[in-house]
Amino acid sequence: MTRNAIEAAGVWKEYEIGATEGLKGTQTLYDVVGDWLRAPLRRMRSLGGRERERFWALRDVGFDIREGEAVGLIGRNGAGKSTLLKILSRITAPTRGRITLHGRLASLLEVGTGFHPELTGRENIYLNGAIMGMKRREVDRKFDEIVAFAGVEKFVDTPVKRYSSGMYVRLAFAVAAHLEADILVVDEVLAVGDAAFQRKSLNKMGDVARLGRTVLFVSHNLAAIRNLCTRSLVFEHGQVAFDGGVAEGVAQYERSFAVAGSDLATAQFQGVLVDALRFETLIYRQNGEIVEIIDPALELEMELRGAALRTMPALDLKISFFRDGVHLASMFDADRNAPMREGAFVSRITVPGAVFQPGRYTIGIGAVSGVASWVWGSDVAVLDVSENRATGAERSEGLIAMPYRGERFQ
């Protein structure tokens, strides 16, 4: 017999933009008093606050999750996944709607919450356990297991400020992963530690799911979702766009990366190939996973999907990088006038991530056929690059990060 573990119906969540940005939400008394003095009437009419910009992070979200299901929540950043998890974890309240939880819910929204650097590993395990609602006896029972999982046996009585960052996150994850809960909510925490620890964490989550606990899992790591989950909920613009199998969910998610609407496409199109090609999506992948922000330490694979409306004897597709309006580079998917058959195509161009400076590049798409060349807009998409360079990058200035070696002889 399986029953529902989570029942959500008509859940809406509204944020005030000012409030989420932190500054306006915490008004000073001066503001409040000032408002009253300036316009007491307006203040009274708009009871409860000044008129601020609002937006709905969740719009009418509803679903039932059965006991023992492992559900992957997928969607782009800002699609509402994290807001939903925050509501499920009771960190923030919904604006409308109702969620019923059957059983104890534990959330791993961010590992190491409440860790205090001055306290030892042992003290922090108890502190962290208590924050997550574990009883002292429960922690006692699992203590050795937690320490062994994190691999910090020698350092349990060392203040965690002396830990390496790897040890720190491993310990934090270990505490959270050993919680006894009926419903486990996990947000991106598997992205901690080295590859071996990530594998171990993933296995641990798999065990949890197999034990019949309900798991809600948010990750951009689609391989992990495929591995762990039996069902997927795809979020788009605060709504559940898809609810069903994992493979279909992932496909739906990938479709949501469409570069632009088709009307925009034809509007910007110039040249003789106007009726010959249609572009649908441009996806960035690193290590096989779809990414929105590029890690310069990894190779970047750009995947362009579309369709040719008729067969052309010679056509190469082109992706161009621009920064500050300067054309930096163009790359082609085929070598010198390869034939393009009518029907769907997938083009893939792979570049080293190390050439990118942190910040935003714009992407242009075009084609070359014989001597004819056209550009399908020079800013059809953007490419955001993070500061996070795992490898010690050379000092580099300019629009791109030129790979080089510097030496001096005297």
Added chain:
Amino acid sequence: MGQVPQHQPHPGAERVTVIEPPAGWRAVDWPELWEYRELLWVMTTRDVKVRYKQTVLGAGWAVIRPLLTMLMFTLIFGKFAKMPSDGFPYPIFVYSALLPWTFFSSAVGASAGSLVGNAPMLSKVYFPRLIIPLSSVGGALVDLLVSTGLLLLMMIWYGVGWTAQLALVLPLVVLLVLVAAGIGTMLSAVTVSYRDFSHITPFLLQIWMYVTPVVFPLSVVPARWRSLLYLNPMTGIVEGFRSAFLGKPFDFVAVASSVVWAVVLLTAAVAYFERVERRFADII
């Protein structure tokens, strides 16, 4: 300590949680708060441990701070200003009042800023938020205990005898904790929305000490002003501590006023806190 109900993954013993939009004023979920009592304990000990880690003198600071304050006040108010002290040695007289006052001031100061100081926790994990300001109040209790021991020793030194009234310190401590918890909780919640209070609170506490009979006895206050001082919840507590330690008669009007205040403050503070609690994560 009663038996802790262990969580059972069996269907019958399941817990049902309903998550709904906040509905204005609501009651405190006492069973839940009770269930998290260990967190209150752990957070309190965390505060205490962290306070004295990597300090050479460690918990010695709990003795040194009130001791130095006492010496300074004795010099300034006792020697130079010749403040009357109801016939007791001024050091003992002022220290017995500094005891509750120092507790009050550090407990309220710590808990007022506690929610803002623990913002990352509030936005990442759920637990009854009341635990945070309450644990700050709890953290100050250790210092109170240490400095009380010191007072008992000083009384022997100055030849002030221990009387049976000492037993009344205990209920007075309870009263003191309730008042401090009420004001600290209220200030912590208000500070989340209005950061002005992180500036107002220290200032408020400074002024508050001078309208409380800490450095002067209540008896020097003219009768028509005294009733005004009764409106201060700390008057009854500070005078009460003095009476209990020094064996002098209690001012029952002042103590009764403190009791009424404690109840009113704590009720109001908890009600307000519960009302705004669920917005904390969104605005902090």
